[in-house]
Structures are given as C-alpha cells and as structure tokens.
Amino acid sequence: MSRARNRTGANRHGEDAEHLGRGGQSEGDVGSGGTGPVATSVKDERLAVARTLGTRAGRAAAGACALEGRSLIEQVLAAGTPLREVLRAEGASSAEDERLAGRLQDRGVAVHRVRDGVLRQVAGTARPVAWLALAALPPDAEVTAPWGDFALVCDGVADPGNLGTLVRSGRALGIEDVVLTNPTTDVTSRRVLDASRGTVLTTRTRRFASPSEAVAALRSAGFQIVATSPRGRQLQALAALDGRPVALVVGGETSGVSQEVIEAADLLVAIPMAGAVESLNVGVAAGISLYELRTKRVLAVLTERIRNSLGRDVTLTGRFIRDALDRAAREAAGLSSAQVIALMVVTAERRTPGDELRRDLGVGDRELDELTAPLTERGWLERQENTYVRTPAGEQALAALWPVQQQVEQQLLTGLSADERQVLQDLLGRVRANATRIMGS
Ligand SMILES: C[S@@+](CC[C@H](N)C(=O)[O-])C[C@H]1O[C@@H](n2cnc3c(N)ncnc32)[C@H](O)[C@@H]1O
Structure with missing residues (x-):
C-alpha cells in the first residue's frame, strides 16, 4: 500500500499544500464574506492555486481540490470539512449567497470576490460558476488504522461519477471505510467530489497496489469478503453473513470484480435480474447490496447480542x-x-x-x-x-x-x-x- 499517496493517487507535496493555506489569503478578504478587492484577472495572485486544481497533477501538487457550487459547499461545511479558502463570483448576491458568505465568515474562511467570467475560467468550465471552494486533500488512511464493521471495496471502478456515487451511498448507510484496489484511482476530481457530495473528503480510504493485496489486508483484519457479480454463485438475499465485519466488493464497469478477488472471496453473490440485462450499473448494484447486506448484518449482530445477553x-x-x-x-x-x-x-x-x-x-x-x-x-x-x-x-x-x-x-x-x-x-x-x-x- 502506498502510504504517502493522497487521494489523487499521486505522491503528495506538503509544501504546496502549506502554501495554499497561507498564500491564498489576502488581508482584506479574510473572514470578510468577500468584501475585499475583486479579482478581475485569472493572473490574480489569489487565484494561482485554484487555477491548478483542474488537473490531477495540479491537485496532487497543491494537496487540495476544488468544490464547485453553493449547495456542495454548504454540504461539506455542514459535515465539518475544513475549507482553505473560497472564491465567490461577483454576481453571486442572492439571499442564499449572503447566507453562505455569513457561514464562511463565522468559520473564519477567507472569501475572495472574483469577476464572473474570470471565475469560470479558473474553474475551467463553460457554464457559469458562482462559488468555488478549495479544500485540503486528506491523506489515504494507514493500513493499520482501525476499521469499522463494514467496508466498501471498489475493485477497478474507474468512472468518477460511479466512484462518487459509491462513496456517497456507502456513507449514507453508515460505512466509514472505502478500499481502492488500484493504486492510481483518483477520487478528487470535480466529478467524484460532486457525485459524492464531498463525502470522499471525510471517508477513511485505503489504497492497495493490487486486488490481491487488498483482499489479504481485509482478511487479516478479520473481514468476511462478499464479492458481487451478475453471475454470482448464490442470491444475495440468501447470503449467510457469519457475524464477522463485512467487506463488500463491487467491480469495474467493464470487467467486473477481478478474478483473484472472486477466487479469494467467502461469498460471491448476485442480485437477481429479469429481462435481457447483462448487469446493473455498479452504483445501482452497490446501493442494493449495501442496503441488503447492511440490514442483514445489523439483524445478525442484534440476534447475536440477544442470544448472548x-x-x-x-x-x-x-x-x-x-x-x-x-x-x-x-x-x-x-x-x-x-x-x-x-x-x-x-x-x-x-x-x-x-x-x-x-x-x-x-x-x-x-x-x-x-x-x-x-x-x-x-x-x-x-x-x-x-x-x-x-x-x-x-x-x-x-x-x-x-x-x-x-x-x-x-x-x-x-x-x-x-x-x-x-x-x-x-x-x-x-x-x-x-x-x-x-x-x-
Ligand atoms: C457493470 S457491472 C460489471 C459487468 C461485468 N461485465 C461483469 O460481468 O461483472 C459492475 C459491477 O456491478 C455489480 N453488479 C452489477 N450487476 C450485478 C448483479 N446483478 N448482481 C450483483 N452485482 C452486480 C458487480 O459488482 C459488478 O462487478
């Protein structure tokens, strides 16, 4: 496992991350709700770091990522995720915008006002952008960090929208641990952050060099490994969870769960499908599996507790x-x-x-x-x-x-x-x- 990696899957440069915290602020803007001088050029020094976050290499170098839009920023603030600084378009002046500015001010987050077209350029998008927040990338969790009782293993899932959906659904069902079986999977792109509603930033993510290494670590941590496949050996609804913590493995969009994981898994389960459908979308399948197995596990633990009371x-x-x-x-x-x-x-x-x-x-x-x-x-x-x-x-x-x-x-x-x-x-x-x-x- 790569311990020095951050969530871009690339090596982290701590100095740049530090620079983001200090260099991005200007005296007039700190905690001001954005009343300092408006940035009218993409070359403005205060936008230097934000400009680099559109690429994976840029995010890795800065140790930061960008969250776009008022609602996403409100959600991560509500979740207690620290923000380094925020860019606010000049035209973002509704009552909701003011409310968000107030919240940011309460938290002492620097807000810089930026000309609308300039902010769009910085965000690297053709559509209007009202708010862009910069958040620090948390490092991947150490393999020795404590585990919860249910882990979601993304085995070769590549689509950023799917990755974000998986993390979001997992967190919604109380899952703290996400495992990536590919060392270079990036969970910090705008699409992943958006689809996960920022939850990737507060999820304990472990990254392994290969699916086999991930399975070995899960096994030595005492997990029952439940792999999923449209051609599973048994119906998921009938899967017998044995009381160990559960590691649910979902596979990549094209090739599914890797062969080594299928061979090593304790159970290989299928969600029954009707009609001429080859498989479910991984995000949809994971939602069903997470709900069904999580409920099963809670019931199993409850029954066990009652039995042992x-x-x-x-x-x-x-x-x-x-x-x-x-x-x-x-x-x-x-x-x-x-x-x-x-x-x-x-x-x-x-x-x-x-x-x-x-x-x-x-x-x-x-x-x-x-x-x-x-x-x-x-x-x-x-x-x-x-x-x-x-x-x-x-x-x-x-x-x-x-x-x-x-x-x-x-x-x-x-x-x-x-x-x-x-x-x-x-x-x-x-x-x-x-x-x-x-x-x-
Ligand atoms: C698009 S599917 C992969 C399809 C791939 N051709 C295969 O045969 O596995 C992506 C992932 O979603 C999950 N999945 C999709 N349909 C499923 C089903 N009916 N039962 C269980 N898992 C399913 C599995 O984890 C699968 O690896």
Missing part, C-alpha cells in the same frame, strides 16, 4: 429449572414447583404472612390465592385471615416431596463442585440484589 441466559435457565421442578412435583403430587415451594416456606416458618409469601414466590395477590387453593383444600396449609399456617398433614406431605425436590436439584447441579455451587448461588444473589436496586430506584 445475560438477561436471556438467566431467564431461559430459570424457565428450564422451573420446568424440571414442575414436572417432578406434578409427577409426585400433582402440584407445581411454586406450590411445593409455598408448602416448604410455610412449613419451615410455621406462619407466613400472605405478603411475604407473595414476595417469595414472585406472584401477585390473585395468583397467590390460585396457587395456595389446592394446598388449603388438601389441608396441607391453613389460612387464617391473611396468614398461612403449617399443618401436620402438610409436614407429612413435604417429607414425601422433599427427596424428589432434592433429586432434581442434584441433577440440575451435576458436574458443579461444592465450591462452584456456592459461587453460583453468591453470584445469583448479587445479581438479584442489583436488579432489586434498579427496580427500587
């Missing part, structure tokens, strides 16, 4: 334990385990107030009445107003049930040492105390 583990374990105890109590005495516990509590305490018993069993008033009814009917408990009292018949029944209960408990704790059982009980007690505190707060 402590609450689910404890709830499930509690339910299984209760089911095992219920079955044993039903078989032995036609009772539920909660009824056996009620019998145990009252028999051990002699007299238990209804409120206490309700708390012990974790049930409401009505449920307690229903739960204790078979016990009072059998004469195993007696109810005196709101208190439950033990009876000799209940003591006898419990003596018969006790071994059953013990047996199930032993089975449940099979394989745990005495110390482990004690630790388990302590831990559960502490979690229960925390939960009680949360409920009480």
